[in-house]
Amino acid sequence: MKLANILLAVAIILAPAGWYLAYFLFFSINSYPTREEFVSQQEKLTALTIDFNSLQQQITAQGQRAADAQTTTYSDNTEETNGLVDIYTQVVNIANRREVNAGLTNSSSSYLVGVFGPPRQDLTQDCQAMTNPILKDLVVTRDVGPIRVTMLEPAIISLQQIFKNVQVFEPELYDRISTAGSLCVRLIRGSETSISTHAYGLSVDLNIDGQLDNLGDGKTQLGLTILAEFFKREGWYWGAGFSREDSMHFQVSREKIETWRRLGQIPSGN
Numbered sequence: 001m002k003l004a005n006i007l008l009a010v011a012i013i014l015a016p017a018g019w020y021l022a023y024f025l026f027f028s029i030n031s032y033p034t035r036e037e038f039v040s041q042q043e044k045l046t047a048l049t050i051d052f053n054s055l056q057q058q059i060t061a062q063g064q065r066a067a068d069a070q071t072t073t074y075s076d077n078t079e080e081t082n083g084l085v086d087i088y089t090q091v092v093n094i095a096n097r098r099e100v101n102a103g104l105t106n107s108s109s110s111y112l113v114g115v116f117g118p119p120r121q122d123l124t125q126d127c128q129a130m131t132n133p134i135l136k137d138l139v140v141t142r143d144v145g146p147i148r149v150t151m152l153e154p155a156i157i158s159l160q161q162i163f164k165n166v167q168v169f170e171p172e173l174y175d176r177i178s179t180a181g182s183l184c185v186r187l188i189r190g191s192e193t194s195i196s197t198h199a200y201g202l203s204v205d206l207n208i209d210g211q212l213d214n215l216g217d218g219k220t221q222l223g224l225t226i227l228a229e230f231f232k233r234e235g236w237y238w239g240a241g242f243s244r245e246d247s248m249h250f251q252v253s254r255e256k257i258e259t260w261r262r263l264g265q266i267p268s269g270n
């Protein structure tokens with residue numbers, strides 16, 4: 001409660017008292033009030049004094065409550081911040097898992113071979129060197145904010161934008177992002193023919209606090225669901241929607257690759 005407010009309140013409550021006092025004095029000069037009038041004025045003044053004292057007590061009490069509230073708010077905020085930090089790694093069910101990529105198309109192995117050709121000829125389950133010259137020309141290693149990745153350059157530019165947004169809107173989460181890998185020229189795990197988007201430098205695996213999400217359990221860390229919104233807005237496809245849930249995995253959608261082709265950011269031939 002500011003001093004100005006208190007003075008204003010006092011002025012308002014004392015204004016009628018002033019009028020009563022002036023009235024009383026005027027009559028005491030010009031004519032003596034009757035005993036009834038005198039008693040009545042006295043009673044009114046007493047009532048106003050009581051009102052004033054009561055208002056003063058209320059102001060003091062409110063000031064104290066405001067001070068208490070400030071202390072409480074501060075400690076509540078601290079708890080809330082810690083609570084939020086802990087929930088980022090909390091494992092939750094993914095709501096409508098197969099619908100999380102609505103409006104975007106998975107960049108399938110056959111589609112990517114059509115656009116770029118295979119990243120190398122003899123692919124296995126292990127990471128090997130990239131030999132495809134078109135892709136090799138486009139691959140770079142760069143910091144994208146919280147992590148350093150090796151990917152195709154347009155994917156890196158997009159990733160930098162995503163993490164810039166995360167840093168502005170979810171700074172606590174941003175500080176806890178780590179990576180479990182980006183470029184790795186290999187087949188999709190468990191497949192003998194399908195090539196992983198990791199082999200093209202078009203995907204990244206993310207962790208919160210370095211904690212790996214369990215593959216294929218239909219669940220994910222809450223922090224990854226928050227990140228997924230940022231990725232989707234930039235045209236990235238989330239592995240949570242794969243038939244075998246892989247929610248730490250984010251890859252460039254087919255729509256995004258088609259945009260790059262139209263803009264000449266990747267070769268449009270093949």
Ligand SMILES: [Zn+2]
Nearest residue numbers: 203204205249
């Ligand atoms: Zn992955």
